[in-house]
Amino acid sequence: MQPVSVIGLGAMGSELARVLLGKGYPLTVWNRSAEKAARLQKAGAKLAASPAAAIAASEVTITCIRSHTDTRRLLEEDPSVLAGKTLIELSTGDAAEAKSMLEWIRAKDADGLIGMISVFPKDIGKADSAILAVGDLETWHKCEAVLKALAGKSALVGKDPVALAAIYASLVLPRQGFMFGMIYGALICERAGISMDAYVDVLPLTIRIVDDYYDLFAATVPEGKFGDPPASLGVYHAAFEDVVKTCRALEAPDELPRLLRDLLQRGMDAGLSEQQVTSLTKLLGNGPLAKSGS
Numbered sequence: 379m380q381p382v383s384v385i386g387l388g389a390m391g392s393e394l395a396r397v398l399l400g401k402g403y404p405l406t407v408w409n410r411s412a413e414k415a416a417r418l419q420k421a422g423a424k425l426a427a428s429p430a431a432a433i434a435a436s437e438v439t440i441t442c443i444r445s446h447t448d449t450r451r452l453l454e455e456d457p458s459v460l461a462g463k464t465l466i467e468l469s470t471g472d473a474a475e476a477k478s479m480l481e482w483i484r485a486k487d488a489d490g491l492i493g494m495i496s497v498f499p500k501d502i503g504k505a506d507s508a509i510l511a512v513g514d515l516e517t518w519h520k521c522e523a524v525l526k527a528l529a530g531k532s533a534l535v536g537k538d539p540v541a542l543a544a545i546y547a548s549l550v551l552p553r554q555g556f557m558f559g560m561i562y563g564a565l566i567c568e569r570a571g572i573s574m575d576a577y578v579d580v581l582p583l584t585i586r587i588v589d590d591y592y593d594l595f596a597a598t599v600p601e602g603k604f605g606d607p608p609a610s611l612g613v614y615h616a617a618f619e620d621v622v623k624t625c626r627a628l629e630a631p632d633e634l635p636r637l638l639r640d641l642l643q644r645g646m647d648a649g650l651s652e653q654q655v656t657s658l659t660k661l662l663g664n665g666p667l668a669k670s671g672s
């Protein structure tokens with residue numbers, strides 16, 4: 379197995395290192411506070427004397443400290459060691475910082491991936507966990523086995539770091555849509571005198587349907603096939619007209635229901651009343667989604 383170095387042994391970095399060591403990767407580690415390496419050393423990892431020594435020890439180095447800015451500051455102490463090496467940067471930063479980090483790595487004649495760890499340390503090493511990465515395909519192929527050893531569903535999501543920010547936003551949105559749905563649901567219940575205990579008790583009835591929504595989405599949007607709906611966009615629209623009326627009657631906050639009703643109204647106005655509700659992706663998209671199927 380290819381030797382790997384890990385720089386940064388905080389809650390996440392030490393778990394990345396522990397899992398790689400457990401899976402048989404020859405491992406070199408470095409951490410600003412060297413005492414955090416003690417347990418890994420006992421388990422067989424080598425402790426490097428500096429970040430540059432850690433990079434020199436392996437073809438592939440994972441950096442996992444606080445931020446891209448900190449990583450860069452750390453590596454700037456001896457950047458010449460990066461030439462010909464591959465860096466997987468798993469520290470955090472925004473799209474602009476990630477882009478500048480990737481450019482900086484390449485300017486040192488090194489290959490780089492910027493990754494986003496989408497799980498807690500306890501889930502590192504699991505088959506259904508993911509580290510999502512951006513960079514070029516050739517670099518991905520060099521790092522794929524290591525990243526999949528750390529998180530089985532790891533994937534390259536694009537070349538440009540903006541893809542990482544985009545996939546983050548696109549994954550946060552569905553779950554926060556659900557969270558905010560419950561928040562507005564609670565406000566409606568409150569105005570109607572329904573206790574939060576009663577609301578919490580019945581919520582699982584609606585949570586079950588979320589799986590069906592995923593199946594519907596996966597069966598319609600990728601292929602752009604929106605005909606033959608079990609419940610048409612027109613049915614959703616009528617339901618949301620009722621929800622908005624209920625909010626009004628109860629004087630409950632209605633920003634979220636109105637936003638959804640208005641989006642559905644746009645679908646109605648565009649003649650999609652007999653289509654799947656997911657046909658809104660076609661209506662609202664302005665690229666491949668807008669041009670998709672029927």
Ligand SMILES: NC(=O)c1ccc[n+]([C@@H]2O[C@H](COP(=O)([O-])OP(=O)(O)OC[C@H]3O[C@@H](n4cnc5c(N)ncnc54)[C@H](OP(=O)(O)O)[C@@H]3O)[C@@H](O)[C@H]2O)c1
Nearest residue numbers: 386387388389390391410411443444448469470495498499
């Ligand atoms: N923990 C999570 O659940 C989780 C999940 C996804 C992503 N992440 C990301 O993983 C990265 C590490 O998180 P963590 O949970 O491991 O954090 P942590 O437990 O707070 O550890 C921070 C690590 O960064 C090092 N560090 C901080 N500033 C440094 C600097 N200026 N120079 C050198 N080393 C520095 C620390 O070294 P010392 O030990 O010397 O202080 C320590 O190794 C972060 O970017 C975080 O956003 C974490």
